[in-house]
Amino acid sequence: MESSNVMYTVCVLLLLVPRTFTAKPNFIVILMDDMGWGDLGVYGNPAKETPNLDKMAAEGLLFTDFYSASPICSPSRASLLTGRLPVRNGFYTTNEKAKNAYTPQVVVGGIPDSEILFSEALQEAGYRNKIIGKWHLGHRAQYLPLRHGFDEWFGAPNCHYKYNNKNIPNIPVYRDDKMIGRYYDDIKIDPERGLSNLTQMYIEEALIFIEKQAKKKQPFMLYWTPDATHTPLYASEKYRGRSQRGLYGDAVMELDAGIGQILATLKKLNIDRETFVFFSSDNGAATYAHQQGGSNGPFLCGKQTTFEGGHREPAVAWWPGRIAPGQISHQVGTLMDIYLTLLDIAGISYPKGVEFDGHTLISALFNNTEFERPMFYYRGDTLFKVRLGQYKAHLYTWGTPQDAQLMGYHYCPGQYIVNVTTDQMVDHKKEPLLFHLGQDPGEKYIISSSSDEYKAVIGTLLKVVEEHKKTLKRGAPQLNICDSAVQNWSPAGCDEVKRCLPSPKSKPFKCQWPY
Amino acid sequence: MESSNVMYTVCVLLLLVPRTFTAKPNFIVILMDDMGWGDLGVYGNPAKETPNLDKMAAEGLLFTDFYSASPICSPSRASLLTGRLPVRNGFYTTNEKAKNAYTPQVVVGGIPDSEILFSEALQEAGYRNKIIGKWHLGHRAQYLPLRHGFDEWFGAPNCHYKYNNKNIPNIPVYRDDKMIGRYYDDIKIDPERGLSNLTQMYIEEALIFIEKQAKKKQPFMLYWTPDATHTPLYASEKYRGRSQRGLYGDAVMELDAGIGQILATLKKLNIDRETFVFFSSDNGAATYAHQQGGSNGPFLCGKQTTFEGGHREPAVAWWPGRIAPGQISHQVGTLMDIYLTLLDIAGISYPKGVEFDGHTLISALFNNTEFERPMFYYRGDTLFKVRLGQYKAHLYTWGTPQDAQLMGYHYCPGQYIVNVTTDQMVDHKKEPLLFHLGQDPGEKYIISSSSDEYKAVIGTLLKVVEEHKKTLKRGAPQLNICDSAVQNWSPAGCDEVKRCLPSPKSKPFKCQWPY
Ligand SMILES: [Ca+2]
Ligand SMILES: [Ca+2]
Structure with missing residues (x-):
């Protein structure tokens, strides 16, 4: 009986293998912020707050051994988009040995023009690309998404911490290449009550973009990356208090519901069979935040560390009719693999002369076979x-x-x-x-x-x-030099919304990375 | 959209509620030995060794907050079968404060006749009952399963440790009320290689019993409780080396496959809609066994302790057509609840004058509603x-x-x-x-x-x-007195298989419980 099951599975898979992709499918890359491996129901969270993600996994393929390239935000995100390790793409510091560095507002650096992001490769091939949520690849004008392969943006360049607009400005929120306001000042977040409508805004933005692109029949890549699970946590009124885990769980439930809406919209528009969706997170749960952080399940430690808790990520691939449902893959994978995987699916040749750390996941996704490869932490x-x-x-x-x-x-x-x-x-x-x-x-x-x-x-x-x-050829380190003058004082569009702020004089200094 | 989903679910559930059970359904209670909450795929184990249990959960109801009455074997099993805490049913010691005691061969005590097991209540109502696997409620003649409501037995009264037949006899394996051989001597277990066919024997016994009862059209209760995940671990040749977790994971895979065969047999015989199946484990994973023990997922410590890792258990209820598929229940439940739940489903009135610690789980199983109740550790x-x-x-x-x-x-x-x-x-x-x-x-x-x-x-x-x-009315403690003479020297049937051993003279002593 078991062997006939195996035979059946093999047959189904052979039918599903997309040897040639006749048209350019759409892509949705969903990246959570500080969400841990152990936060999803399907990875065992006792609170079971993710019915939509669990269903997505049941309809698709679940990775058990999937990793981020870094245990913190900016380098991990830069690596996802470049397919290359932070030490190659420049998202590291040499100021002090082995310190975890990222992109607060004082950082002068950002994603170098020499890096070819997968958004750029897809844009060139005719895709319309949108990022919704946190960018984190540098906040100065030359580093922003619309300069690096994205056609649209709704979101922010940095984390949503609260500042005073004097020493440090509140973070601008962008629509495309212009700011439309600032967190706390214009985009409401109530940190005391953990209340904000931001995730709902991000969901709506996604649904509108998908509908628009479906109508235009133009292939799209949506990079959906809300940050409600990064401290300071927030959820909308509808979700606050709904989970047994407190605000963190409420945020997870709201994001999960949003993902459910995105997948339902694809089905409603009848483009689910033309859309490859990938879900993951940028680094391990922030265990230092205690009950305000997520869960890394059975793994050791969390964000900031190179134990499994810092690097192991939830990951689900979904593509009805192409990826067989109910699969588990033990393929060792990394966020850096998304790059070549998308290019392979779209039939786009790889950029010449680039040393990638990612591999294509085609064999895992469509044949559920595994290849051996090292993972570097x-x-x-x-x-x-x-x-x-x-x-x-x-x-x-x-x-x-x-x-x-x-x-x-x-x-x-x-x-x-x-x-x-x-x-x-x-x-x-x-x-x-x-x-x-x-x-x-x-x-x-x-x-x-x-x-x-x-x-x-x-x-x-x-x-x-x-x-x-x-x-290994190291890139020039982007996270060494800081300067208060480079903060988000006067981003493009600040005059239109009357949110320009006076900038201090430039005084570059060596960035401090306390941990 | 979400509210209409809720409406739909409510309607389906109303249809499924078995207000009156017209016939007496069959029962299968599957109890694992030392398997942890975190060992199943559906509870997040990264090794994902349990496709059949995961499917069982997808087709049924998964409990997240289910407990054993004790963090070790014997008291937990006695509590399952009596619906009462160990301090009531006698499975404890007063020799030293708070020591965990169980039933090694030297223990004089066992399940008192005054306890009415659910096997007895079901037997009286016309059920044919079989236990396959480890009993652990006392190994002396008066304590054995056929004296306490079971019609058939294939298995052993104690754990499958290896002894020398001199100071301590090897454990007898029973068919019904007679031993048919001893572990290691007759029933092969190779502890060095972790090799035994025992789980396969337990699977075959289950399938034969189910087929026989289906043919006879007599309601049955099967208590299936193999012990391959209790040290010394074993798996059959077919499963050894198949998992990424070593022998422990191999044993899990084999047990999972067996459960898949049991459920498939119910479907094949077309009695799946007449059979309520419940899966759980007797205590938390034996963390002290390190890689030879299971996983308690995100919980603290393990077997022997009253932290969540000692008491929190995997639990799945399955009954096609009666229990709606894909449900999660956060109902706080315990193994002691099985008793009244089975009686309710079978329409049998509760034994008079018995103080139960268990509650019926009818509301959780068929309405997915929760009631508040305390859990005592x-x-x-x-x-x-x-x-x-x-x-x-x-x-x-x-x-x-x-x-x-x-x-x-x-x-x-x-x-x-x-x-x-x-x-x-x-x-x-x-x-x-x-x-x-x-x-x-x-x-x-x-x-x-x-x-x-x-x-x-x-x-x-x-x-x-x-x-x-x-x-609380405490029962007489059964685990205080020990005596080498009461060990399994000459169980019933030993003469027929030439496995009687000379017994020393009776010399009762106070049992020692080192931890
Ligand atoms: Ca992050
Ligand atoms: Ca046990």
Whole structure:
């Protein structure tokens, strides 16, 4: 009986394999902010707040071993869009060893023009592209989405923290290439009550764009990336208090409902069979935020770290009629794979002379076969860990830095593993710590370096590292120089909405990355 | 759109509610051994080894907040079958405060005749009952299944540890009321290779019993409780090495496949709509066994403890045509609820004068509504914790006892929470520790006793405890007295298979419970 099931599955899959894609399908890349692997019902969250995502997984393919290229926002997002590691695309700092850096408003750098984003490749091939939500690839004019392959934008360049408009301006919200107001001043967020209609705005923007493109019959790429699960958390009146997890769970429920609406709209417009949808998150749950952060399920630590909790992401691929329903894939994948996967599906040739870290996921998506490839875990500019097969070697360990602890942060609350969750950066390169992620997904049980198992695999892992380092050409670091003058004082369009602010004089300084 | 969905669901559910059950349906209670909440795909295990259980959940109802009455085998199983807490049905010891006790071969006690098991109630109502697997309610003649409401048995009275037949005999395997051989001597288990065909034997027994009963058209209750996930682990040749988790995952895959075969047989025989199937496990995963143990997902600690990892269980209810598919229930439930639920479904009145700790789950199963009820977490004879709504109060904390640590055990590997995972039994009754399990399923964040939240709820929780203690009538403790003479030296039938062993003279002693 079982073998006939297998036969059936094989037959169905053969029919589904899109050997040639006759038309250019639409793409929707959904990227959550700080949502953890363990936040979805289908990955075991006891609160079960994601019926729509769980249904999306049941109708599509669920990845168990999918990763971000970085355990924090900006580098992860830059890597998604470039298909390249942060150390290549410039989203790192050399100011201090291995510090996690991102793009607050004072950062001078951003996505270099030399990087070809997949939005650019798709735009050139006739796609109309829209980003809805957080950009985070640099907030200065030359770095904004419409300069990098997007035709439309509704959202913001930075995180939605609240500022005072004196030392630091509130973050502008853009429609396309002009700001239309600022968070808190114009786009209401009530941080005390955790109340905002922003996710609803992002949902509506998505539905309108999809309907418009369906009517025009022009292929589109929508990058939908709301930030309600990034502190300060928010949800709309309709969702506040609805989950058993508090505001974080409320935000998850609202985002999940939005994803349900997006998929339902595709079906309603009868373009679901022409639209490839991919769901994931930019980094592990912010465990330091405690109950204001998400869940990394059985994994160790969270955002900011190179343990599984920092890098392992929820990931679901959905394409009715093309991707067979109810599949699980153990393919080791990364957000950087989206780039070549989209290009392959659209039949667009890869940009010449670019060294990609991502691979195409065609074989996983359409044949559910697996290929072996290494996963590299960087903290800042330093390669901390490498995975190959089920083995993960720790070259460096670092849990919560002591100075972060002094600020009240803890990346591994309730978790403690001797020699592993170290409070300083510890060099293990002479004898890397080895773990088997299949048997030990929580990185709890160090495989003894005197064991046959260790001796059998460590050499291969170290060879992979050596090979990687040899061929790695680092980009110019974008996150070294800061300057208060470059903040969002007067973005394009500020005069029309009377939200220009006086800028201080330029005074560049070395960015500080406390943790 | 969402409200019309709700309407639809309500209508469907109304149609499904079995107000009167016209005939006596069949029952299958599937109980795993030491399998953790986090071991199933549907509860988030990254290895995704349970396609059949995941499908069962998709076709039925998944409980997120389901508990065992005890964090170890014997008391949990006695509570399932009696619907009563171990301190009532006698499965505890008073030898030393709060020690976890069970039924090794030296134990003199077992299930008292005064307890009316649900097997007895069903048998009296015309059911034919079979247990396949581990009994664990006492191994002496008067305690065995056929003396307590079962018509058939294939399995063993105790755990499948290996002994030497000199100080301790190997465990007998019974068919009905006679032993047919002993583990290791006759029923092959290769502990070095983790190889045994036992699960396959248990599967075959189940399928034969179901087919026989279907043909006879006599209602049946099957209690299917294999022990392959209890150390020493085993799997058959076909499953060894198939999972990414090692032998533990192999055993899970084999059991899952067996459950798939059982459900497929019900469908094939066209009795799936007449059969209520319930799946769960007897206690939390044995975290002390490290990679040889299962996963408790995001929960704290494991077997032997009263943290969520010790008590929270996977639970799935399945009944095509009666239980609507794809449901999630947050009803707080316990294995002790199975008793009255089965009786309600079968239309059998409850035994008179019995104080049950279980409730009927009819409302959760057929209407997906929730009622509030407390959950009591006992370690041995001591009430450690109480849950009401989302709040859980710790009256006592105790992680790994120091003497267990000296023996190399650790119940909370990789987890450490100040004042919570204490290495001795700490009394917090003056100011119980309070947690919100919805926001903090991992019991990491103690709610400050000076907070309004604490003051608002602690009184209610303590009143519930007081009420419980006031009405609690303790049974005579069954696990106090031990005697080497009572071991399985010469069970009924041993002469026929030439497996009788010489017994030492009776020398009763106080049982020792080291942890
Ligand atoms: Ca993020
Ligand atoms: Ca057990």
